[in-house]
Amino acid sequence: MERPLLRLHDEDDRRLPRIAPPCSLVIFGITGDLARKKLLPAIYDLVNRGLLNPAFALTGFARRDWDNGDFEDFVRQAIEKHARTEFNERTWRQLADGLRFVSGSFDDPEGYRRLAETVAELDRSRGTGGNHAFYLSIPPAYFPVVCERLAESGLNARQGKEWRRVIIEKPFGHDLESAQELSEVVGRVFDESDVFRIDHYLGKETVQNLFAMRFANAMFEPLWNANYVDHVQITMAEEIGIGTRAGYYDGIGAARDIIQNHLLQLLALTAMEEPVRLTQSELRAEKEKVLSAVRLPEDLSTSTARGQYAAGWQGGMEVKGFLDEDGIDEHSHTETFAAIKVFVDTRRWAGVPFYLRSGKRLGKRVTEIAIVFKKSPHTPFENSDAGEAGQNVLVVRVQPDEGMTLRFGAKVPGTQMQVRDVTMDFGYGHAFTEDSPEAYERLILDALVGSAPLFPHQREVELSWKILDPVLNYWQSASAPEQYNPGSWGPESAHEMMARDGRAWRNP
Numbered sequence: 001m002e003r004p005l006l007r008l009h010d011e012d013d014r015r016l017p018r019i020a021p022p023c024s025l026v027i028f029g030i031t032g033d034l035a036r037k038k039l040l041p042a043i044y045d046l047v048n049r050g051l052l053n054p055a056f057a058l059t060g061f062a063r064r065d066w067d068n069g070d071f072e073d074f075v076r077q078a079i080e081k082h083a084r085t086e087f088n089e090r091t092w093r094q095l096a097d098g099l100r101f102v103s104g105s106f107d108d109p110e111g112y113r114r115l116a117e118t119v120a121e122l123d124r125s126r127g128t129g130g131n132h133a134f135y136l137s138i139p140p141a142y143f144p145v146v147c148e149r150l151a152e153s154g155l156n157a158r159q160g161k162e163w164r165r166v167i168i169e170k171p172f173g174h175d176l177e178s179a180q181e182l183s184e185v186v187g188r189v190f191d192e193s194d195v196f197r198i199d200h201y202l203g204k205e206t207v208q209n210l211f212a213m214r215f216a217n218a219m220f221e222p223l224w225n226a227n228y229v230d231h232v233q234i235t236m237a238e239e240i241g242i243g244t245r246a247g248y249y250d251g252i253g254a255a256r257d258i259i260q261n262h263l264l265q266l267l268a269l270t271a272m273e274e275p276v277r278l279t280q281s282e283l284r285a286e287k288e289k290v291l292s293a294v295r296l297p298e299d300l301s302t303s304t305a306r307g308q309y310a311a312g313w314q315g316g317m318e319v320k321g322f323l324d325e326d327g328i329d330e331h332s333h334t335e336t337f338a339a340i341k342v343f344v345d346t347r348r349w350a351g352v353p354f355y356l357r358s359g360k361r362l363g364k365r366v367t368e369i370a371i372v373f374k375k376s377p378h379t380p381f382e383n384s385d386a387g388e389a390g391q392n393v394l395v396v397r398v399q400p401d402e403g404m405t406l407r408f409g410a411k412v413p414g415t416q417m418q419v420r421d422v423t424m425d426f427g428y429g430h431a432f433t434e435d436s437p438e439a440y441e442r443l444i445l446d447a448l449v450g451s452a453p454l455f456p457h458q459r460e461v462e463l464s465w466k467i468l469d470p471v472l473n474y475w476q477s478a479s480a481p482e483q484y485n486p487g488s489w490g491p492e493s494a495h496e497m498m499a500r501d502g503r504a505w506r507n508p
Contacts, residue, residue, distance in 0.1 A: 018051070018445065018449050018451070019050070019051055019052070019053060020046075020051065020052050020053055020056065020445060020448035020449055021053055021129070021131060021448070021449075022053045022055035022056070022126075022127050022128050022129045022131060023053065023055075023056060023057075023128055023129070023131035023132065023133065023163075023448055024056065024057035024058065024059060024098070024119065024122050024126070024128045024131070024132050024133070025043070025056075025057075025058050025059070025132075025133050025134075025135060025444070025448070026058075026059045026060075026061060026115065026119070026132060026133070026134045026135065027039060027058070027059070027060055027061065027135045027137055028061045028062075028106065028134065028135065028136050028137060028138050028142075028146055029062070029136070029137035029138040030060030030061060030062050030071075030101075030137070031060075031062045031064060031074070032137055032138075034137050034169070035060075035078075035137050036078045036082070037078070037082050038082075038200075038438070038440045039135065039137060039440060039444070040075055040078040040079055040082070041078065041079055041082040041083040041084065041438070042438055042440035042441040042444055043058060043095070043444065044079040044083050044085070044091070044092075044095060045083055045084050045085045045438065045441050046441055046444065046445055047091050047094060047095045048083075048085045048086075048088055048091045049085070051445055052445075052448070054094060055098075055126050055127045055128055055129075056095075056098055056126075056128075057098035057099070057100065057122045057126045057128055058075075058095070058098060058099055058100070059099075059100040059101070059102060059115070059118055059119070059122070060074075060075075060099075060100070060101045060102070061101075061102050061104060061111070061115060062101075062103070062104075063103065063104065063105050064101075064103060065103060066101050066103060067101065068099060068100060068101050070101070071099055071100070071101035072096055072099050075095075075096075075099060076092065076096070079092070084438055084441075098122070098126055100118050100121075100122065102114050102115045102118055106138065106142045106145055106146050106149070107145045107149065108149075109149060109152065109153070112149045112150065112152065112153035112155065113153060115153065115155065116153045116154060116155055119132055119155060129162065130158060130159065130160075130162030130163075131162055131163050131164075132155070132163075132164055132165075133164075133165040133166070133167060133196075133447055133448060134146075134150060134155070134164075134165070134166045134167070135166075135167040135169075136166065136167065136168050136169060137169055138169075139248070140171060140172075140173070140174075140182065143168065143182060143185065143186065144182075144185045147166070147185055147186055147188070147189040147190075148185075148189070150166075150189060151188070151189045156189050156190060163194065163450065164190070164194060165190070165194045165195070165196060165447060165450075166186065166189070166190045166194065166195055166196070167196045167198055167444075167447050168186070168195065168196070168197050168198065169198050170197070170198065170199065170261050171252065171256060171257065171260070171261070172197055172261070172456075172461045173461070173465065174251075174252070174256060175465055175469050175472065176462060176465035176466055176469050179458075179461050179462055179465050180462065183458045183461075183462075192457075192458065193452075195458075196443075196446075196447045196452060196455045197455050197456050197457075197458075197461065198443055198455065199261050199262060199265055199454075199455070199456055200439040200440060200443060201261075201262045201265065201266065201367070201398065201439070202265060202269075202439075202443070202454040202455070202456075203438075203439030203440065203441075203442040203443040203446075203454060204398055204399065204402070204439045205402050206396055206397060206398045206399075206402040206403065206404075207266065207269065207398060209396070209404075210269050210270065210369075210396065211269075211278065213396070213404065214274070215274050220394075221274075223373070224348070224371075225348045225349070226348065226349055226350050226351055226352045228373055228374055229349075229352050229371055229372070229373055229374065230352070230372050230373060230374045230375075230391060230503075231352060231353045231354070231355065231372050231501075231503060232267075232270060232271075232352065232353075232354045232355070232369070232370065232371055232372065233354075233355045233357075233368075233369075233370040233372065233505065233506055234263050234266050234267060234270070234354065234355070234356045234357075234368075234369050234370075235356075235357050235358070235366065235367065235368055235370070235505075235506070236258050236262060236263060236357075236358040236366075236367040237357075237358070237359055237362040237363070237364060237365060237366050237367070237489075238359070238360045238361070238362060238365055239314070239315070239361065239362065239363075239364060239365045239487075240360060240361070240365075241309065241319060241320065241322065241325065241336075241360055241361050241486075242322065242325055242328075242336070242360065244326075246325055246326060246327030246328050247327060249334065250327070250328050250329065250332055250334050251332075251334055252334065253306075253334040253335045253336070253338065254306075254335050254336055254337055254338040254358045254359055254360070255306070255335065255338040255340075255358075255468060255471065255472060255475075256468070256472070257358075258338075258358035259338055259340065259356055259358055259468060260464050260465060260467075260468045261456070261461075261464065262358075263356045263358060264291065264294075264356070264464045264467065264468075265287075265456060265460075265464075266369055266398070267290070267294070267342075267344075267354055267356065268286075268287040268290045268291055268460070269287070270369055270371075271290045271344050271346075271348070271349055271354070272286040272287055272289065272290045273286050273289070273348070274286075278453065279453065280451070280452045280453045283453045284453070284457050284459070284460065287460055288457070288459055288460060288463060289346075290344060290346070291460060291463035291464060291467070292463055293344050293345045293346050293349075294342050294343070294344055294345075294463075294467050295342065295343045295344075295345050296340070296341075296342055296467065296470055296471065297341060297342075297343070300470070300471060300474045301474075301478075302497065302500060303340065303341040303497060304338075304339065304340045304341070304471055304474070304475070304497070305337070305338070305339040305340075305357075305482075305490070305491060305493040305494035305496075305497050306335035306337060306338050306339070306475055306481045306482070306491070306493075307335060307336065307337040307359070307481050307482040307483065307484045307490055307491030307493070307494070308321070308322040308323065308332075308334075308335060308336050308337070308480075308481045308482075308483055308484070309321060309322050309336050309337070309359075309360060309361035309483075309484060309485075309486050310322075310483040310484060310485060310486065311324055311486075312485050312486045312487070313486065313487070314361060314486035314487040315487065319361065319486050321483070322334075322336050322360075333475075333480050333481060334481075335475070335481045336359060336360045336361065336481075337357070337358070337359030337360070337362075337481075337484060337490045337491060337494065338357065338358055338359070339355065339356065339357035339358075339490065339494045339497060340355075340356050340357075340468075340471055341353050341354070341355050341356075341497065341501075342354050342356070342467065353501065355498065355503075355505075357490065357494065357505070359490050361484075361486040361487065362487070362488070362489055362490060363487055363488060363489050363507060363508075364508055365399075365400060366397070366399070366400070366508050367397075367398040367399045368395050368396060368397050368398060368506075368508070369395070369396040369398070370393055370394070370395045370396075370506050371393065371394040371395075371396075372391050372392075372393050372503075372506075373391055373392040373393065373394075374391070375391055390407075390409075390421055392406075392407060392408050392409075393405075393406075393407040393506070394406050394407075395407070395506075401427055402427065403425065403426045403427035404425075404426045405423050405424070405425045405426075406423065406424045406425075407421050407422070407423050408421070408422065408423075408424075409421060409422070410422045442454070443455070489505060489507045490505075
């Protein structure tokens with residue numbers, strides 16, 4: 001029997017949260033920014049909330065010449081600077097007692113031998129019970145060698161009810177072929193059921209709330225179809241540039257980095273049918289149906305757009321253009337903005353365009369899903385009386401201010417019948433006393449518990465690449481990306497793409 005997504009540890013008392021069993025987590029790339037700013041604080045917050053077993057242990061694997069004491073200092077500094085919950089000395093001591101560090105390079109067999117000894121020691125001293133997860137917070141190029149070394153050292157082997165799992169950070173390949181090759185490499189070492197592909201957007205509270213909004217309320221689902229929806233916009237915008245990520249970003253770009261995983265996953269959750277139960281297999285089945293039904297328009301020149309941010313001023317500061325950033329080839333065609341239009345060829349969504357866009361150095365940091373409804377077929381108001389009223393829009397804000405906004409027309413106070421747009425707003429920050437858990441908290445806990453509905457399956461990854469590969473191939477033969485001003489909302493070609501359809505982007 002599969003574990004439903006919302007089922008808690010004790011079915012008879014839903015007040016009790018899920019708690020991870022005795023286990024350890026090994027993080028490769030422990031000294032990187034992701035581990036320091038996200039993973040270590042999330043682990044501490046889980047311990048602080050009592051969601052990790054007292055036997056939990058954490059091992060860092062990196063090339064640093066550290067002992068356990070050096071590692072303990074590093075972890076404490078990361079937690080004190082980035083943890084969401086208040087630092088508690090008692091919680092820290094519980095976590096610190098299970099900290100271990102193993103020095104080694106990703107291809108060094110001797111390092112894996114020491115790691116195997118450390119894992120066995122934790123089973124004896126901490127009672128981790130042979131349950132170990134390996135978090136690959138490393139560039140994808142190292143995935144094959146790390147998996148091979150884990151197999152050679154026997155670290156992937158388990159006995160009886162023990163489990164060994166691998167958690168993989170995106171990107172999952174750079175096209176369909178490489179994604180399939182990566183899956184084959186990982187699949188030789190771990191069963192598919194033990195592979196957890198992290199998409200941190202799926203751990204965000206508002207994304208989870210899509211299930212509740214659609215399936216726990218009778219008012220939305222009857223309108224959630226082509227009869228009432230004009231189009232859907234899914235946006236992830238950032239104010240920052242690439243920063244120090246030139247080595248990763250050049251050659252990857254906005255489409256591979258964001259659209260292939262985050263935005264297509266949000267599309268799937270928005271457009272999917274209601275599953276019978278919120279279980280791993282049924283959620284995946286519904287998402288796969290949507291992704292397999294996604295269709296690109298025939299003319300990619302008018303239904304896609306890409307750009308690079310130019311030098312200029314943003315937020316009162318002078319900023320570099322992408323081609324001027326340290327480590328970027330001055331002739332690079334890597335896009336920092338990407339937008340595509342797709343259709344979902346199902347009965348529910350036939351003819352409704354979905355517009356997906358992502359970019360850096362845009363006007364505001366925001367991720368949102370906007371359901372734009374059709375205009376009313378008839379109103380009794382004269383055009384002059386309608387005022388500034390537009391289309392009804394339901395906006396699901398994923399970040400930074402998690403919540404929902406509904407835009408609709410209302411009468412302006414006064415003697416005239418004048419209608420203008422107003423909004424009703426729901427925000428997690430003021431509607432609930434509980435803080436929303438950070439996405440990595442939820443996903444790390446799910447991986448340790450063995451609950452996988454929020455993790456994309458290999459089939460979803462491949463379907464996403466099948467959607468994006470034709471766009472990437474077209475751009476490869478097209479001219480250089482269009483330049484756009486920092487602080488704007490992307491290149492003119494993106495606005496022209498919408499204007500051809502008689503629509504416009506929502507620019508929050």
